[in-house]
Amino acid sequence: MNRIGVFICHCGLNIAGTVDVKKVAKLVSDYSEVVYATDYMYMCSDPGQDMIKEMVKEKKLDGVVVAACSPTMHETTFRNTIASVGLNPYRGEIANIREQCSWVHQNTKEIATEKAVKIIEAIIEKLKLDKPLVPLSVPVTKRALVIGGGIAGIQASLDIADSGYEVILVEKNQSIGGHMLQLSETFPTLDCPQCIATPKMVQVGQHPKIKLLAFSEVEEVSGYVGNFKVKIRRKASFVDWDKCTGCGFCMEKCPAKVPSEFNEFLSKRKAIYTLFPQAVPNKPVIDSNNCLYFTKGKCRVCEKNCSLKAINFEQKDSFVEENVGAIIVATGYDLMNKAEVGEYGYGKYKDVIDGLQLERLLAPAGPTEGIPYRPSDGKIPKEVVFIQCVGSRDPEHYYPYCSKICCMYTVKQAMIYKHAVPDGQAYVFYMDIRCNGKGYEEFLQRGIEEDRILYLRGRVSKIFKDGDKIRVWGADTLTGRKIEISADLVVLAMAMVPSKGAKKLAEKLRLTTDDYGFLTEAHPKLRPVESLTAGYFLAGAAQAPKDIPETVAQASGAASKVDSLFSKDELYHEPIIANVDEEVCVGCGICEVLCPYEAIEIDEQDKVAKINPALCEGCGTCCAACPSGALELEGFRRKQILSMIKVFAEV
Amino acid sequence: MESKKITDKKKLKLAIGLGSTCSGCDIAILDLGVKLLELIGLADIVFWPTVFDFKYSDLKELGDKEIDITLHHGTIRTTEHEEIARILRKKSKVLIAFGSCSCFGGIPGLCNLTDKKQIFDAVYGENLSVANKENIFPEEKLLINKNKSITLPHLFDTGKTLKQLVEVDYFIPGCPPPMQLIEGLIPLMKDVLGGAQLPEKGTVFGSKKTLCDECTLKKENKMISKIVNPVTAIVDPERCLLEQGILCMGPVTRGGCEARCINVLMPCRGCMGPGPETEDQGVKMISAIASILGVKDEENLTDQQIEDLLSGIKDIVGTFYRFTLPDALLNRKVKERR
Ligand SMILES: Cc1cc2nc3c(=O)[nH]c(=O)nc-3n(C[C@H](O)[C@H](O)[C@H](O)COP(=O)(O)OP(=O)(O)OC[C@H]3O[C@@H](n4cnc5c(N)ncnc54)[C@H](O)[C@@H]3O)c2cc1C
Ligand code: SF4
Ligand code: SF4
Ligand code: SF4
Ligand code: SF4
Ligand code: SF4
Numbered sequence: 001m002n003r004i005g006v007f008i009c010h011c012g013l014n015i016a017g018t019v020d021v022k023k024v025a026k027l028v029s030d031y032s033e034v035v036y037a038t039d040y041m042y043m044c045s046d047p048g049q050d051m052i053k054e055m056v057k058e059k060k061l062d063g064v065v066v067a068a069c070s071p072t073m074h075e076t077t078f079r080n081t082i083a084s085v086g087l088n089p090y091r092g093e094i095a096n097i098r099e100q101c102s103w104v105h106q107n108t109k110e111i112a113t114e115k116a117v118k119i120i121e122a123i124i125e126k127l128k129l130d131k132p133l134v135p136l137s138v139p140v141t142k143r144a145l146v147i148g149g150g151i152a153g154i155q156a157s158l159d160i161a162d163s164g165y166e167v168i169l170v171e172k173n174q175s176i177g178g179h180m181l182q183l184s185e186t187f188p189t190l191d192c193p194q195c196i197a198t199p200k201m202v203q204v205g206q207h208p209k210i211k212l213l214a215f216s217e218v219e220e221v222s223g224y225v226g227n228f229k230v231k232i233r234r235k236a237s238f239v240d241w242d243k244c245t246g247c248g249f250c251m252e253k254c255p256a257k258v259p260s261e262f263n264e265f266l267s268k269r270k271a272i273y274t275l276f277p278q279a280v281p282n283k284p285v286i287d288s289n290n291c292l293y294f295t296k297g298k299c300r301v302c303e304k305n306c307s308l309k310a311i312n313f314e315q316k317d318s319f320v321e322e323n324v325g326a327i328i329v330a331t332g333y334d335l336m337n338k339a340e341v342g343e344y345g346y347g348k349y350k351d352v353i354d355g356l357q358l359e360r361l362l363a364p365a366g367p368t369e370g371i372p373y374r375p376s377d378g379k380i381p382k383e384v385v386f387i388q389c390v391g392s393r394d395p396e397h398y399y400p401y402c403s404k405i406c407c408m409y410t411v412k413q414a415m416i417y418k419h420a421v422p423d424g425q426a427y428v429f430y431m432d433i434r435c436n437g438k439g440y441e442e443f444l445q446r447g448i449e450e451d452r453i454l455y456l457r458g459r460v461s462k463i464f465k466d467g468d469k470i471r472v473w474g475a476d477t478l479t480g481r482k483i484e485i486s487a488d489l490v491v492l493a494m495a496m497v498p499s500k501g502a503k504k505l506a507e508k509l510r511l512t513t514d515d516y517g518f519l520t521e522a523h524p525k526l527r528p529v530e531s532l533t534a535g536y537f538l539a540g541a542a543q544a545p546k547d548i549p550e551t552v553a554q555a556s557g558a559a560s561k562v563d564s565l566f567s568k569d570e571l572y573h574e575p576i577i578a579n580v581d582e583e584v585c586v587g588c589g590i591c592e593v594l595c596p597y598e599a600i601e602i603d604e605q606d607k608v609a610k611i612n613p614a615l616c617e618g619c620g621t622c623c624a625a626c627p628s629g630a631l632e633l634e635g636f637r638r639k640q641i642l643s644m645i646k647v648f649a650e651v
Numbered sequence: 652m653e654s655k656k657i658t659d660k661k662k663l664k665l666a667i668g669l670g671s672t673c674s675g676c677d678i679a680i681l682d683l684g685v686k687l688l689e690l691i692g693l694a695d696i697v698f699w700p701t702v703f704d705f706k707y708s709d710l711k712e713l714g715d716k717e718i719d720i721t722l723h724h725g726t727i728r729t730t731e732h733e734e735i736a737r738i739l740r741k742k743s744k745v746l747i748a749f750g751s752c753s754c755f756g757g758i759p760g761l762c763n764l765t766d767k768k769q770i771f772d773a774v775y776g777e778n779l780s781v782a783n784k785e786n787i788f789p790e791e792k793l794l795i796n797k798n799k800s801i802t803l804p805h806l807f808d809t810g811k812t813l814k815q816l817v818e819v820d821y822f823i824p825g826c827p828p829p830m831q832l833i834e835g836l837i838p839l840m841k842d843v844l845g846g847a848q849l850p851e852k853g854t855v856f857g858s859k860k861t862l863c864d865e866c867t868l869k870k871e872n873k874m875i876s877k878i879v880n881p882v883t884a885i886v887d888p889e890r891c892l893l894e895q896g897i898l899c900m901g902p903v904t905r906g907g908c909e910a911r912c913i914n915v916l917m918p919c920r921g922c923m924g925p926g927p928e929t930e931d932q933g934v935k936m937i938s939a940i941a942s943i944l945g946v947k948d949e950e951n952l953t954d955q956q957i958e959d960l961l962s963g964i965k966d967i968v969g970t971f972y973r974f975t976l977p978d979a980l981l982n983r984k985v986k987e988r989r
Binding site for chain 2: 590621638
């Protein structure tokens with residue numbers, strides 16, 4: 001016999017406005033094994049919780065049902081409440097009579113009251129069979145892995161390392177820095193991104209707690225929060241980085257010339273190259289697809305020029321394994337694939353470029369040293385047309401979402417252009433302008449007033465070449481006029497998309513992504529830097545388009561989550577997990593393939609399923625699928641579910 | 652009584668009673684062959700209407716708990732079945748539900764998809780082979796002459812299992828129960844005779860695992876992309892049938908039959924009933940199929956494609972509840988909506 005107490009919450013009028021709580025309390029108090037039932041205005045308030053505590057003691061309750069809002073809101077609250085007076089927390093259950101009852105039956109109060117009683121009775125039946133459970137404890141490896149060395153990864157690594165924990169930073173390129181290093185100046189202050197980012201990069205390179213693995217990618221991750229095992233591929237750079245001092249002689253003499261990715265194909269780099277002069281680590285790699293020795297079998301000029309004998313054409317990919325307790329994913333973004341845009345002559349006309357290309361043209365350290373010579377003939381453009389929302393906010397053709405930063409960088413670029421070419425004119429075609437950040441609207445107004453940027457509300461209908469000009473036809477929907485501009489340069493604000501390979505990586509890590517490949521956060525409002533899988537955290541543009549301030553804030557947020565995870569020596573894992581009855585399991589393997597957390601393995605010898613309790617998230621997928629009935633989810637055993645169904649089925 | 656005369660003190664009394672049955676279970680017992688002689692050596696048969704000329708009066712004359720072991724087969728469909736089942740319970744020390752009908756309702760239990768009226772309308776009226784212009788339907792009370800009438804048993808709307816009526820000690824499932832399980836009666840009888848500890852009440856004869864455990868076909872990956880018809884499919888004789896898209900009930904069915912159907916490449920129909928940890932065989936199979944059918948490309952399936960996938964299942968109740976409908980959580984069709 002249980003001694004169950006039932007506490008019914010009014011939730012102000014949220015519940016009591018629809019459900020007759022007094023009546024429910026009275027009816028429920030007669031239910032079997034219930035020794036006390038009452039109602040109260042706000043069960044989650046301090047007096048509400050105190051009332052539960054008192055009654056647990058006074059009535060010697062051994063189980064408590066709180067009939068209130070969804071368990072996702074206050075289950076933990078009430079479990080802690082009863083634990084504080086010595087009850088096992090898993091002997092506390094929530095009956096959801098708000099989201100599942102009062103809110104959906106506002107117009108039928110009687111039915112709502114009847115249903116509330118049923119919901120509570122079903123939960124009482126579940127509680128009767130609830131075993132007291134003890135959380136599992138798992139040790140924590142206090143080292144973090146950060147994937148992606150853009151400003152997000154850099155910030156997160158520094159924060160964690162400064163708290164005293166080791167960090168392994170994996171970057172796929174030969175240097176950290178990410179897109180921020182490509183930018184000319186940054187809104188809304190127009191400061192130099194290299195000036196503010198390179199000191200952080202150097203700190204990463206020098207930090208005793210940070211192990212930087214550049215030109216590397218994560219190959220495999222196994223394990224679970226607190227105990228991940230990571231296999232990392234160190235891609236062959238064909239340069240022995242231990243010997244190399246970064247002198248750069250090898251690059252000077254390399255005869256192969258290749259369009260530079262870092263300069264967005266507006267200049268050439270060598271086949272042996274670093275990304276930019278302030279690279280961290282400042283070590284070159286050989287691009288074997290373009291190296292004459294690799295492609296034609298002759299050259300090895302770099303080798304001859306390296307007095308330290310660091311060039312090694314025989315180098316192969318190698319692998320390292322690291323144990324970490326938490327993982328931050330900060331793989332950033334790319335601009336939408338150029339081949340995807342059909343309109344606007346992109347790819348067809350040299351003088352139609354994207355935002356990052358203009359950043360490089362405007363960057364003082366860029367290929368044109370900040371003077372925006374246009375790609376086709378090197379003339380300084382006098383009329384520049386900017387088109388916003390290319391690919392963004394276009395659910396029919398490309399992406400429905402807003403890329404969030406292009407309104408701002410367009411103002412910025414138009415301004416910097418005007419500062420470089422004071423007699424030039426910038427036009428911006430926009431759908432509407434979204435400048436909602438600190439100082440952002442003021443920045444826009446400055447652009448319009450001081451730099452005379454001409455904003456035209458409307459879409460561009462056609463772009464075509466006319467001599468050395470690019471004709472832009474569009475409409476100004478505010479005046480109703482047709483617009484025709486003979487432009488020298490057209491700049492497209494292309495949609496931001498997750499970085500190449502991010503989707504594959506997410507699959508490897510078992511992380512969920514949205515329809516476009518951006519990583520999904522655990523809760524859009526309340527858990528924005530955590531992923532749904534314990535131990536994984538998100539930072540930067542990998543989660544959604546965002547600018548640098550937001551990226552850095554999220555990175556610091558993720559780092560502090562990792563710090564708080566590492567502040568404990570042991571982690572507690574919910575005991576609501578699946579168990580296998582090995583007497584019953586036939587080793588069919590259905591559960592193994594279905595488990596989204598890869599918590600199950602079929603033991604080849606015993607031919608039965610084995611569950612790793614630390615990996616199991618208690619989702620129940622396997623229990624529903626297991627045909628033999630060998631699997632049970634603790635806290636949701638079949639007997640419990642059946643007895644709940646019986647309450648509802650009874651009419 | 653004849654049986655009383657030949658009763659040896661050291662022999663048990665065995666009864667075999669029935670409900671709605673095809674008598675396959677009786678044949679299965681007779682099929683014991685030499686072992687049958689051993690069985691008869693251990694027990695006198697005090698009631699077995701299919702095989703010997705026993706009358707109900709013979710049964711009624713026995714004292715309470717006088718029968719040591721009773722095997723009951725067949726579904727409970729009529730008042731007569733109910734009465735016999737209750738008497739057998741009263742007169743038996745050990746009552747065993749024998750065969751799928753008695754255990755779970757069996758094939759006659761599919762009657763729960765209709766009711767008495769619908770059955771009568773079909774059998775005595777609508778069927779094309781029936782000529783019944785006068786609309787004569789069987790009646791329970793039949794006047795033989797002015798003074799005498801006889802009463803036929805009443806047919807229930809709903810078929811029932813033995814345990815839904817009376818307490819049952821053991822279950823021997825199968826349609827009919829496989830030989831090796833029936834042979835298990837002999838050690839049981841010896842234990843009863845010798846006064847040894849008997850199996851726990853409610854024990855089901857058969858394996859503790861489901862059929863897949865004893866099925867020898869090669870198992871690789873249970874994720875299936877479509878359902879195929881076992882009759883028209885070209886079957887790989889080495890590989891698990893379910894993995895080939897054939898609906899095999901093996902995963903949710905208690906083992907113990909030594910996979911007699913699989914061995915001739917017919918998918919398991921589930922006659923041994925649910926596995927030991929399953930309350931409802933059909934639901935378990937439905938949720939297993941729902942978990943594995945088309946999951947590989949789940950996110951990309953359109954509603955139409957999902958419907959097409961499911962249309963491979965031709966007869967849901969007949970497939971998933973062929974032998975267990977009366978025993979299921981939802982055990983009959985709604986008779987009349989409130
Ligand atoms: C044209 C343009 C102008 C902009 N101007 C401004 C501005 O003025 N002000 C502002 O605040 N913001 C601006 N932004 C936005 C800014 O670029 C981003 O907010 C910022 O760069 C996001 O940083 P991040 O670290 O999240 O991503 P990224 O900078 O993209 O860095 C991601 C890093 O991860 C690495 N990586 C990717 N995949 C893997 C993998 N699988 N394994 C290992 N490493 C991987 C990449 O190589 C890269 O180094 C601009 C953006 C654009 C497109
Ligand atoms: S930020 Fe501005 S330009 Fe970019 S998609 Fe959103 S509205 Fe369009
Ligand atoms: S699904 Fe069930 S029977 Fe099959 S391997 Fe898993 S636990 Fe065992
Ligand atoms: S409950 Fe979910 S997470 Fe746990 S073993 Fe089963 S399928 Fe995997
Ligand atoms: S599903 Fe059928 S064929 Fe496959 S292993 Fe089980 S019993 Fe054998
Ligand atoms: S394989 Fe299935 S249907 Fe065939 S005998 Fe065994 S349990 Fe019955």
